[in-house]
Amino acid sequence: MLCSDIYKNQMTQRGRPRTFDRQTALRQAMQVFWALGYEGATLNELQAAMGGIAPPSFYAAFGSKEELFREAVELYSRTLGAPMMKALEEGLTALDSIRALLDAAVESFCKPGLPRGCFLVFGAFNNVPSNKNVEDYVRGLRVRRQKAIQKRLQRGVEEGELPKTLDLAAMAAFYTTVIDGLAIQARDGVPQKALRFSINCAMAAWDPVVSAN
Amino acid sequence: MLCSDIYKNQMTQRGRPRTFDRQTALRQAMQVFWALGYEGATLNELQAAMGGIAPPSFYAAFGSKEELFREAVELYSRTLGAPMMKALEEGLTALDSIRALLDAAVESFCKPGLPRGCFLVFGAFNNVPSNKNVEDYVRGLRVRRQKAIQKRLQRGVEEGELPKTLDLAAMAAFYTTVIDGLAIQARDGVPQKALRFSINCAMAAWDPVVSAN
């Protein structure tokens, strides 16, 4: 389904052409899912946000609500989520990387014109059995983010920046805690400046660590 | 509706007596809302958890799904939420109070036999318009919790424990961030021990504050 869609753009168009842009529609759908969550986003609202396309066009282009959601998550990771991962990898030290990660998080959680908070948190969270698939999907990405943090800390240990005695998993869990908390605070309307203050607080966790090294 | 229900227990019972205990049923309903969220909890599941009561009994006793939810939130605040507020008030110092607050939070987020995480976070937080009432309700309680933290810090300033220059609102926002983050981590299955580690990290935010005082 998705493969044929890729080929379609490469070979010459056959049949009646689409009246909407698939990428734009996907971007709009991502925002609806982001703002309302998987269950809260009805097909009516999605279709309206996607330029008023009708159900058959919707299903022909995206397959189902769940497939659209997964594509939206991928788009989010590729775009708004990317700076966080990039910050984690490009920081010269582990501490710099973590701070840049949190800065990037707050930045993306407070972008004007976009829903506040993290899509990976608000996209699908209620433990409703019928949506277990999508919830496990975003949960897996949250876990992957935590593992990436832990990996960066591991590098810090290997490079001698951080003490070998540091509990890397727990430290990664702490910064995931902060990111998740920032997501909720952002959604609750806390201004960006206050969130940045929280970053400073969270970075203070390093003080006992680096002074002991 | 609720007043008459209170009086009912004081005067002699008239008419056919209930076959279920209202308090027990409410407690069960709270757990369902807590685990699945307001939208995720269907009346079928609620009624089943409440001892298999039928719809008319349900509506006669609780009015509607929304009224039941509000009662469940009140019950949560009175019971599982109370130790957090109590810790905040009874700590001898502001720092002790905050630590006791976080300890109480983790304790209640990880209670065996109960849903993990915070009801005030997971009870209702999808921005779906039809549920705006209940979402604003729990959001208001989250904000009240944050104000309580800020008030305790204020007392710490007045008693000379904390510097007057401290940004109390921002500091309260930070610890709310941690609590909210812990709620999500708990729901994601992070073990209690790791959450306690995060508490230690969060308490390190005081180091620069108290050393400057």
Added chain:
DNA sequence: AGAATTTAATAGTACGCACTACAGAATCGA
């Protein structure tokens, strides 16, 4: 005992949901 009152049980109702059947319209290749 009998009237009054409250709950229980059965069987629904109206509505919103994700999703689809079908016929017509717009483009392509030959």
Added chain:
DNA sequence: TCGATTCTGTAGTGCGTACTATTAAATTCT
């Protein structure tokens, strides 16, 4: 020009939702 192909628009389908109408059953008061 004509058939093949792909999209569009209208009008639905079946299902799960919160909620209710109606009748019967169990208790209290007189």
